[in-house]
Amino acid sequence: MKLLQKFGIAALVITSNALMCSATYAAESITIGSANFPESQLLATIYASALEAKGIHTEKKLSIGSREVYMPALLDGSIDLIPEYAGSVLLYFNKATKAHSSTDVRSELPKVLPGKLVALPPSAAEDKGILSMTEKTANQYHVKDISDLAPHAKDFVIGGPPEMKDRHEGVPGLSQVYGLNFKSFKALDMGGPLTLNGLLHNQIQVSALNSTQPELKTKNLVALTDSKNLYMSQNVFPLIAKSKLTPQIQTVLDSVSAQLTTSDLISMNQRLTNLEPIDSVAKDWVRSHHLADK
Structure with missing residues (x-):
């Protein structure tokens, strides 16, 4: 009888631990989407690779479509994170905005975002008209x-x-x-x-x-530089569901944005033009910036 009780308690402890692990895993799991063009797919894969390198499970849903399609998906929870361009998101939620500079766009964006979404700090990388x-x-x-x-x-x-x-x-x-x-x-x-x-x-x-x-x-x-900000700034940044934002996830995404440059995107887009796989290009960038083990 004591042996059975002993095994029963052990089984209960194992089951309890497994459930706790499962709950933790679920909390640190995130679905990443992208728009339907290669650079967006690349950025989403960079985010995924950096997060996976830190033990955060990711699922990718690439090539969802235009902003009119993927923004509702972000708001309804179908995806949790997507790479975005600051000026375009601001215009999506406020077509009357007069903000053009990086500073003004960054200042106005949080004011117009739905409460469910968080705009994390932007990178220096921009994809805009020049x-x-x-x-x-x-x-x-x-x-x-x-x-x-x-x-x-x-x-x-x-x-x-x-x-x-x-x-x-x-x-x-x-x-x-x-x-x-x-x-x-x-x-x-x-x-x-x-x-x-x-x-x-x-x-x-x-x-x-x-x-x-x-x-x-x-x-x-x-x-040519645009000292008078005729062209609206389009800094790349992670747009994430507030419910999925944990300190660990933000640390990883911030570390990506801190190092991503326009020059990086030019070089990586060239590799994509040469038909190199998106996964390879993304993982090379993550490793070369010390965001994952070699």
Whole structure:
């Protein structure tokens, strides 16, 4: 009888411990989503790899769709975390915002987020619209910032997507904010082959690109700084459900954001363009930044 009682108590203790472990595991388990483009999938996989390296179980739901699809999923608990871009999230919740600088966007964002969500500190990495020139042309005319175009704009052709002709973050804004009036505007594409070909063959001297395009490195292009914040800041940051935010999870995600740069995204996007697997590219970044064992 005593032996049976002994085994019974032991079994009870084992069961109790197992339940406690299971509860702890559940508390430190997180579902990470992404939008339906490679850079978002890459960022989600970086978050997952860094969290897994610290013993936090993750499940990935990549390529969910547009913000109109994945934001409701975040709010209803279908996913717990997603990599986001600060300016775009602010516009999603407040279309009337006038904030453009990183400081202003970061200040306004928590004020418009639903109570269920937390915007963790952003990284220095940004994927946003920029103006670009070839390194040769930029050096020839001593252009580093958009404002440096002032003496030359009248002789330059600017190229980009057709909508750039009428949007504020395009020809009108360049005139209103920077006082730039270009020789002409050429409707091409957004950082695609038409724009790149025109820039590289000097058919246009200034172009609209995205700040994380691999061609900025592979084609020796220069991203002009935007000292007057015409283009809305788009710092990458983790957007997480408040119910899933623990000190350990925040520490890991903060350590990713503290080290992620725009230059990193350019290099990693180049690897994705070369058809390297997202998992490999993400894990290489996590290991090289000492966020996981070698």
